[in-house]
Amino acid sequence: MLKTILSSLAIAVSSLGGILLFNTFRFSSKQKDFPQIPQPDIPKEAIQRLQSAIALPTISHEDTTQLDSASFLAFHSFLEVEFPLTHKHLRRETIQDFSLLYHWKGTDPNRKPILLLAHFDVVPPSDSSQWSQPPFSGNLVDNKIYGRGTIDDKGSLMAILESVEMQLKAGKTPAQDIYLAFGHNEEVGGSGAKAIAKTLEERGIKAEFILDEGGYVAKGFIPGMDKPISVINVAEKGYMTVDLSVEVDGGHASRPEKDNAIALLSRTLVKLENNPFRHRITEANQGFWDYLGPEFSFEKRIAFANQWLFEGMLVEKVGNNTTVAPTIFRSGVKENVLPATAHLTLNIRIIPGETSESVIEELKSLIADERIELHVRKSFLHEPSPVSDTAGHGFQTLFQTVREVFPESITTPGLLSATTDSRHYYAISENIYRFLPVRLTPEDASRFHGVDEYITVDNYKETIFFYHRLMENLGMDKATVTTEKVEKGERVDVN
Numbered sequence: 505m506l507k508t509i510l511s512s513l514a515i516a517v518s519s520l521g522g523i524l525l526f527n528t529f530r531f532s533s534k535q536k537d538f539p540q541i542p543q544p545d546i547p548k549e550a551i552q553r554l555q556s557a558i559a560l561p562t563i564s565h566e567d568t569t570q571l572d573s574a575s576f577l578a579f580h581s582f583l584e585v586e587f588p589l590t591h592k593h594l595r596r597e598t599i600q601d602f603s604l605l606y607h608w609k610g611t612d613p614n615r616k617p618i619l620l621l622a623h624f625d626v627v628p629p630s631d632s633s634q635w636s637q638p639p640f641s642g643n644l645v646d647n648k649i650y651g652r653g654t655i656d657d658k659g660s661l662m663a664i665l666e667s668v669e670m671q672l673k674a675g676k677t678p679a680q681d682i683y684l685a686f687g688h689n690e691e692v693g694g695s696g697a698k699a700i701a702k703t704l705e706e707r708g709i710k711a712e713f714i715l716d717e718g719g720y721v722a723k724g725f726i727p728g729m730d731k732p733i734s735v736i737n738v739a740e741k742g743y744m745t746v747d748l749s750v751e752v753d754g755g756h757a758s759r760p761e762k763d764n765a766i767a768l769l770s771r772t773l774v775k776l777e778n779n780p781f782r783h784r785i786t787e788a789n790q791g792f793w794d795y796l797g798p799e800f801s802f803e804k805r806i807a808f809a810n811q812w813l814f815e816g817m818l819v820e821k822v823g824n825n826t827t828v829a830p831t832i833f834r835s836g837v838k839e840n841v842l843p844a845t846a847h848l849t850l851n852i853r854i855i856p857g858e859t860s861e862s863v864i865e866e867l868k869s870l871i872a873d874e875r876i877e878l879h880v881r882k883s884f885l886h887e888p889s890p891v892s893d894t895a896g897h898g899f900q901t902l903f904q905t906v907r908e909v910f911p912e913s914i915t916t917p918g919l920l921s922a923t924t925d926s927r928h929y930y931a932i933s934e935n936i937y938r939f940l941p942v943r944l945t946p947e948d949a950s951r952f953h954g955v956d957e958y959i960t961v962d963n964y965k966e967t968i969f970f971y972h973r974l975m976e977n978l979g980m981d982k983a984t985v986t987t988e989k990v991e992k993g994e995r996v997d998v999n
């Protein structure tokens with residue numbers, strides 16, 4: 505294999521030698537090293553608290569009327585009891601009945617605030633009987649805390665509050681205002697996050713940057729790379745659902761026509777499967793290659809340094825394209841009748857650089873059959889995100905914090921394929937980053953909305969360390985402790 509790579513490289517080098525070598529030499533590591541920082545003392549109750557948080561079943565159902573308000577309100581009270589200093593010094597508002605917004609006033613009014621996002625709803629447990637520990641037990645077994653939400657995303661919410669409480673206990677106040685925005689229905693569209701964002705917008709809040717879930721300390725996802733990669737996602741793909749339908753003359757099954765509804769739509773589906781959208785390097789994923797490239801061996805680096813030549817070969821491995829997933833296929837009513845109609849639903853994730861409109865145009869020209877109608881579900885649609893900056897103070901502070909807490913990993917910007925609550929916050933900041941300080945392997949990734957979601961105790965401590973260190977790096981002030989005077993349990997309702 506190596507021989508093949510080397511001989512193909514030799515051909516490339518001999519024909520394009522000058523340019524190739526020039527680019528490769530310019531391509532140096534972007535991984536800065538920072539002095540080692542010891543993990544702070546994390547209260548041992550933190551583990552117990554996460555277990556208790558998991559035990560409250562704050563489930564989001566597709567049918568939102570099924571929301572169990574008692575669990576959500578119990579979660580609010582639980583936080584009040586477990587984080588007394590946070591609830592004494594930060595102003596807390598309840599938005600859209602269940603979402604929470606905390607405001608921690610900083611000492612320097614000239615600095616723009618930052619926002620830390622998390623959500624405390626979870627998806628239903630799916631297949632409870634398959635779990636090795638019950639999904640709402642929070643059981644601690646072999647150093648692993650089991651339960652729905654340990655990764656997605658109560659673990660992060662609890663770790664943020666642990667670090668705030670630790671700072672307050674040490675008598676510290678942030679330099680800039682910090683908002684904690686905790687949505688209650690991220691898994692079903694995030695109307696809570698949307699309402700929080702609207703509230704902040706109405707108050708004229710512009711944040712220096714926003715941090716949400718959606719990037720990991722990922723290991724084993726990139727062939728040829730043994731180290732973990734900490735991906736701070738600077739953009740996320742857009743989301744679109746398209747229904748295809750066809751209506752033809754039905755008929756008797758004893759005389760099948762070639763263009764019956766099922767056959768027509770099936771051929772379209774095969775066409776879509778055989779013609780995926782083009783993989784490409786755009787502003788949104790360029791940084792990933794620039795940061796990751798130099799960490800590979802010399803042969804692989806030549807390939808990275810000359811992306812314009814090897815683009816197709818490398819980029820395909822990470823899925824940098826618009827994806828089209830068939831999710832529902834319906835047709836037929838009776839075993840001996842040719843159906844007159846067939847319906848196919850496509851769930852599409854759009855890469856930044858393309859738009860819903862350009863994707864629809866491309867689908868139409870690929871399908872090239874006027875009998876097939878396309879209908880876009882407008883209420884689900886959102887375009888790809890803007891791309892956040894990697895040069896500014898926000899990204900640089902996050903980058904440093906990741907390097908300090910996970911020094912053995914390679915830290916890169918990246919593009920997220922999924923969606924997060926942060927998509928509701930574009931008006932609040934141009935700099936939105938998606939990173940959850942959680943370690944992940946391909947095997948773990950299936951636990952997310954699947955069976956046996958867990959976090960190890962060590963990793964949970966790293967998560968708390970990360971948010972604590974981030975606050976330190978942003979600047980914590982011990983001299984002046986100012987807190988906003990609020991009545992305990994103040995509620996502001998915004999819908």
Ligand SMILES: [Zn+2]
Nearest residue numbers: 656657690717
């Ligand atoms: Zn989530």
